[in-house]
Amino acid sequence: MKNFIKRHWTVLTTPSVHYSLAFLTVGGFIAGVIFWGGFNTALEATNTEQFCIGCHEMNDNVYQELKTTIHYTNRSGVRATCPDCHVPHEWTDKIARKMQASKEVWGKLFGTISTRDKFLEKRLELAQHEWARLSANNSLECRNCHSAESMDTTRQSPRASEAHQKFLFTGEKTCIDCHKGIAHHLPDMSGVPEWQ
Amino acid sequence: MKISAKWLLSLAIIGIAGMAMAAEPITTLRSAAPDQVSPAPQMSNFEDNSEKRPRNYPEQPPTIPHDIEGYQIDRNANKCLSCHARSRTGDSGAPMVSITHFMDRDNQFLAAVSPRRYFCTQCHVPQKEVKPLVDNNFVDIDQLLPNNSTRIAE
16 A cells, blocks of 8 residues: 555656657646536536426425515516626635535435425525624625615615615614515425514 | 374385485496406505504504515415514515414414414415505594593593
8 A cells, every 4th residue: 555655656656758858838728717617517416406406306495485475576577697696706705605505415316305294394594594694794795786875765765765774884784784684485484573 | 194104204204215216326346337347456565565564453463564476375375474484584584473473272382374364365465555455444442531521521
């Protein structure tokens, strides 16, 4: 075993005999471009709504609920897709979330929420994960579109205007604190703070 | 003899009613025949000004002066109560649900909203500024009472 490692280490550390330095550097660069391009394309392919609703768990439950909300259909026709709210847009945060999502592959393989009943039973836990994530990052995914600076409270109803000035602009609360269930149905909220 | 008179009278009534029906064309609320696709009526926005509407009679459930689109009210959650519950009114500034809503069917007060009063939109409804389909001749009791008293005096 020790011999095996030693032999390979020598191969790696001795200069190349057959290939020129130019071939190795240019070849390495091209291989790098192809690898990086492929990696990013694959990453972006998993970051589409079509990919998300490719599984019946997402298509039959949460996607159907989204369709009735203002984030799917509205007067201006601008809409949010799954990753707009559920995956960070910044690259490093996105990779971190994608690594977390490997747990979801496990869930898919073992059918953690493969039926409607299983999904409903697990719904509170799943929702709590999302609430915790949005609380921790100050509702970053909401703010990718809804910025407090561009929010014109004079165009809002008096009720919304008052609440945003009192809680949002002062930083006392973040979007998700009041807007839970904005795009999906709520789980059993008994025991959730501020809910009955 | 008596029977034939009754017969004549009922015949006359049917005749007159038939003539009245023929003279007055039946109007319909539809803009097209039932088997035709008629254009959908224009949708209007909900009143959203947070201003209290006076009640038309003391027992009237107050109307909702704001938009409630997408508010979930089911066994899992009640979005209304996240502002109107007693414990939430401090933050929200919303009026608290009336104490009568804490009462069960035996008039005992519970600690929270009674299950029979849980579904807010059974009685409380948001408002839209639309032309009524049928004229309303409702008379407020305050206007009705003086009329009555003058009639009694006469």
